[in-house]
Amino acid sequence: MQGQNQPEPKPFVLVPIPKDEPQRSRAMTFEKFSGLTGQMELEFKVVSEFLFVGSGGYEFDPNSRADQPDVWHTFYRRNGQICVPGTSLKGSIRAIVEAISNSCVLQTRRGERVSSRSHQRCEFKSVEQSQICPACRLFGTTGLRGRVNFSDAIPTGNAKLQVEKIHELWEPKKWTNARRFYELKNFQPSPNRRPERNYRFVEAVPKETCFVTTLNFENLSHAELGLLLYALGLEPKDGRYTHAFTPKLGGAKPRCFGAVKFEPKRAKLLRYDDWLAFLNPKILEGDELISFVQTCLQSCQNENLLHKDSWRTFVSGMKPKQEPCPRGNY
Template structure:
């Protein structure tokens, strides 16, 4: 019997860790260009009620009079401008890549965190071995691990147009007491439930968040990746191929307060720039955008599926779990 039979349903998306081992292979090195190197410019739109990316700082209102927020967590800024840092995107997209490509479970920060599969322990790079002798899972080959620099990076994403953040009251955020060792955990796309009492209150906090329809723009940078690997990244951005077209499969989540159903965003491709060897071995840029870009993206997405790099069972579980639900997100501790 549950400890609290009246508790609100938990908004978890649980993806089983596969029984088969990750496909660990030698890594691509950085001393020469081989494969696809370039830049995919992206824009994203917030499709949940709010997006919150914390700065680690606070603002304080000494004259709140117990009628409005007294202290709140601030949104990240760069040179005074709202910004979603590239590291936030990299961490969020890597977590999805790890799940849909049957990679290792790279983040186990506390001693009590254990995973059921010994084959999915974090990859290790041995500096005494050559690059060819070291073998990493698909996600670590792309994003890197200790002693190996990854081949995928995100720029900071800056707002498009004027965005006025709002201070929002939410229930406190606590880690689950009993992590499931056999499954990866993500969060569903449900509706945020605003709280009626705006006053400071024990068990609640205030965060500075941007609202639905806020738009940001930045880029995905990639180096020496295969078409299948680039297709895997495109899947993690929430795209897939269907009936000969590139369509939106789901909205990934970024930032904090995901347990309160913040952070769902939809990515849109803007421009693709590839670097290839030109005259006398010099690198020459090739740029495509608009409708000319879609056949390229289709090619990479389909190549990922054809290569087997996409773990279909995990992909389908995550895609299904990320579909929007006409349900409210829990207001309090769960």
């Protein structure tokens, strides 16, 4: 039997930094339109027990009883409505793109360092001299504007909010040469709602809550858009696409919060003639959209933008597990 102070099984998968160097190439410029420019409307549904995206703010109940939440961290809001900020979506998707495309490591957790010299963050000085990894080419780096962003994601219906009690999130800080992603396991609710030390309350939306966001992109190749679609959890299958995993967003990921399933709903591609005059945008929906998504995914594979070993490690680690998430330390 596990002792009181015995750590629980770890809730994350490690994706090792590959031995081979990132595939760096020259940065794209914005001078002319080339490739794909437009928007893709995406819906995502919460598939873990809860999703919590904090704002850093909190609320309190001055009349709370001893067995009720007294202070809780609030869900992010814009103009009074809850939403998942586009920057938060971008951060989560970028981390996945970095891992599955063998890109540089832009952000490290406090106390962690990347020992691989070839994976230090890309430096941009000028387009002519640039050697930029796939993730930095898409999302940008210091001095280089990104070509991708997400709009704030709004709930599609009336989102129910509930206050949940979770154990504080002390992460093991280790020097590592791998990227860490949190798995999809079962949330263990706290046996009571009493405020106590080392616990916090968070305002979260439950499973099945749906949001919509728009992915905006500029001058992407089909392969690059495909890489983004892989990072959203899609993979090609029999001329269509299927879901390979569910990415995680927001906070309390080690408590098994935050897994969402993305579904492309509509794409709008800008078109222009030889004189660069804009024509009506092309709208893709239904089967046309499915085949476009599949083409992008396939082209990402064909152009070797997807790092196959990392993708396999990532996807097998992210498979849902019928195991409890740690309630306390791990």
